[in-house]
Amino acid sequence: MIELAPEHRESVDGAIDRALTRLAARAQPHGESAQALTSAVHAAASDGKRLRPALVVAAFTAYGGDTDAVPALWDVAAAFEILHTALLVHDDLIDRDDERRGIPNVSGRFRARAQSFGADAHGTAVVADAAAVLAGDLLLFEATRLVATAALTDVERDQLFAVLDEALLVSAVGELADAEHAARADLPDAEALLTAAHDKTAVYSFRAPLRAGAILAGAASHPALADAAAALGLAFQLVDDLIGTFGSRSQAGRDPGADLREAKRTPLIALARQSESWSRVSDALAEAHTGPIAVRRAQREIEASGARAGVEELVRANLRRARAHAASPELPPPAVMLLAGIADAIERRIP
Incomplete structure (x- = not known):
């Protein structure tokens, strides 16, 4: 990154x-x-x-x-x-x-x-x-x-506080949605989980800091930057979900398959539920907390369901969207290069 x-x-x-x-x-x-x-x-x-x-x-x-x-x-x-x-x-x-x-x-x-x-x-x-x-x-x-x-000038400060205001509010909304999804008796659909993933991370981690840097440099308008950053943020979070399920200890910073052991409800699991092999995935997930062998079984079943490939395609679709926004003529060439570099770095993180 x-x-x-x-x-x-x-x-x-x-x-x-x-x-x-x-x-x-x-x-x-x-x-x-x-x-x-x-x-x-x-x-x-x-x-x-x-x-x-x-x-x-x-x-x-x-x-x-x-x-x-x-x-x-x-x-x-x-x-x-x-x-x-x-x-x-x-x-x-x-x-x-x-x-x-x-x-x-x-x-x-x-x-x-x-x-x-x-x-x-x-x-x-x-x-x-x-x-x-x-x-x-x-x-x-x-x-x-x-x-x-x-x-800062008064104008810069007002603009930055607007950025912080959005970042905090959207992050709070995403965090609450994530908690409610975890508590539900049923599994939320993929769209709801994608929205929560975006809200928890994309705004405060990507859109807000990129917009803040542009404001400090005197950029009057930056919608293409904001749109590209939002797509990058969602792609980043989806890759984190893949790492939490399939990544190595060095990638995840914790034991492999931690998200499976903790029964986290991510877009990856929602996509698996939509597959014909959901019953096998569900059975494997129910045992994932018991140890490494059960985690590996759950990983195999999720991959066989096509969910891993589905999330990887969602990552790449968002990176394509980010690159398309980055191609806007309103962006200076160094900003285009910056966004492209971030997209490439996110893609390289896919486990």
Whole structure:
């Protein structure tokens, strides 16, 4: 995928660190619990691929922006990474996950903290959940504050807040839909699952940061960029679904077939349900939680149903759509090249 140049990564990381150090300093007088919370927040935002800041910077330069002339670029790019972290913290809470990237996340840290002072199972869960809610809230505010205090014109700030507003609202809608789909007795149809996949990821991860970079570079109008970015975001999420089902440990960052063991309802499963072999797939999925052999059986049945090929075609259809939007004459050639490069990188991620 798109990566930040080392000097740009340093600038983005510096902006993130300044924001979170300020938060920690403000929490210091409020006691040890507040300090533990801000420490967990800082850990949650550490490392990471910095994809969203990279997209902000890439769009900015593609539209002719000078990274040395717009210091607000780094604060805005950092805001999108902090927004991403906030949504991950809340997503982990919704999914009841205590780890992220193989280490305890905010919930995991506070679960251990509650156990250390003798909390029972209920109290431990309450503390872990509360910490995750509050950490995500603090991060959401920090993302907003970075844009509010950046050295921007009033017009730029209004445009960026509109972008953030859409990103947060659509992400919330997608997250709620995902939770409701998981709770339903019946399996939602493929269109509903595709819409949820788009809303959870495409807007805040692709369309919003790319639009933000264009705004900072002075682009007055960018509908083709936004449309291409939305298609790229959906393709990216569909590839993530394939990786969660068929990807290796190195691709997924966790045990192979994790989505099958967790019985996640993805467009891949919806397409399998539409096949004539659904009964075999369903039987295999019911056993996938029992171990690697059952996971491999479920993988084979899903592939035999044609669902894997179907999702791969959906990925490629969205990439074709993105490339078609990118061909718009309203886009400068560097922006066309940027979008094409992102599309190629997403295609290479298909397991």
